[in-house]
Every structure is written in structure tokens, then in C-alpha cells.
Amino acid sequence: xxxxxxxxxxxxxxxxxxxxxxxxxxxxxxxxxxxxxxxxxxxxxxxxxxxxxxxxxxxxxxxxxxxxxxxxxxxxxxxxxxxxxxxxxxxxxxxxxxxxxxxxxxxxxxxxxxxxxxxxxxxxxxxxxxxxxxxxxxxxxxxxxxxxxxxxxxxxxxxxxxxxxxxxxxxxxx
Numbered sequence: 001x002x003x004x005x006x007x008x009x010x011x012x013x014x015x016x017x018x019x020x021x022x023x024x025x026x027x028x029x030x031x032x033x034x035x036x037x038x039x040x041x042x043x044x045x046x047x048x049x050x051x052x053x054x055x056x057x058x059x060x061x062x063x064x065x066x067x068x069x070x071x072x073x074x075x076x077x078x079x080x081x082x083x084x085x086x087x088x089x090x091x092x093x094x095x096x097x098x099x100x101x102x103x104x105x106x107x108x109x110x111x112x113x114x115x116x117x118x119x120x121x122x123x124x125x126x127x128x129x130x131x132x133x134x135x136x137x138x139x140x141x142x143x144x145x146x147x148x149x150x151x152x153x154x155x156x157x158x159x160x161x162x163x164x165x166x167x168x169x170x171x172x173x174x
């Protein structure tokens with residue numbers, strides 16, 4: 001159960017945001033139900049995540065692979081549950097999802113994907129990225145894509161930390 005109550009979605013202050021979230025996402029997931037406790041934060045979060053997920057030029061399978069790896073590294077089951085179906089829809093295989101734990105020794109990932117996963121692991125675990133890790137991922141992306149990849153990794157680390165600090169889970173009652 002979440003550490004704080006979820007927002008009242010019928011409150012007049014959040015109604016416009018609820019409408020926007022439903023229009024963009026189809027429903028108000030637990031993450032947004034919690035964020036709506038602070039409408040200004042929810043608005044900024046929604047705009048930021050929309051930019052990362054829907055307005056980025058980054059390949060969807062790469063984006064979702066990164067998100068799933070971050071969910072694994074940070075022990076964020078809600079994030080993984082929400083993104084596994086998206087990852088499959090974007091082109092990851094179930095075998096790849098299952099192999100994310102031991103990606104280094106897996107033949108299921110290309111050299112590009114392994115460079116992305118190493119970059120993801122380093123940003124998530126260590127924050128500072130050594131030149132060797134950056135130099136390995138850089139040839140695969142144009143500058144815009146590399147910025148978007150980096151922003152995606154940073155953003156989904158933020159998401160998992162928010163989810164886990166407040167203990168937001170899929171099985172919570174609404």
C-alpha cells in the first residue's frame with residue numbers, strides 16, 4: 001500500500017489534469033494518482049514524460065529496454081509491470097526481457113544494445129560515466145538521440161525512485 005493516500009480525482013483543482021492524463025494515457029495510473037496530490041508537480045511531470053516517451057526520436061525498443069533495465073536495477077516492480085507490455089509492443093522480445101538481468105553474457109543483445117545497457121547501468125549505479133562507457137555508446141547515435149537517451153535514463157531513474165520512496169504498487173486500491 002502506498003505511504004500516502006492517492007489524490008481525489010474529482011477535486012476541481014485536478015480535473016483538467018485528469019482529463020489530460022486520460023486523453024494522453026487512457027487512464028490515470030497510480031503514479032499519476034499520487035502525483036496529483038500536487039497539481040503543479042503533476043503538470044510538469046506529465047509534460048516532461050510526454051516529451052521523453054512520445055516526442056523523442058529515440059527508437060521505442062531502445063527506450064523501453066532502458067526503462068526495463070532501470071526498473072530491474074532499482075527494484076521498481078510497478079515500473080516494470082507498466083512498461084513490459086510497451087517493450088514488447090515496441091519490438092523487444094520476451095526472451096530479451098527475461099535476459100536483462102544477465103545481459104552482459106547474452107547473445108540476445110546486439111553490440112549497440114549492449115553499449116546502451118552499459119551506459120544505463122553506469123548512469124543508474126554510479127552516476128558518473130567514464131569516457132570508455134560513453135565512447136562505446138556514442139558511435140550508435142546522433143547528438144540529439146544521445147541527449148534523448150541520456151534524458152530517458154535520468155528520467156526513469158527519477159520515476160523509479162519516486163515510485164519506491166512512496167511505495168506505489170499496481171495492486172494498490174484506488
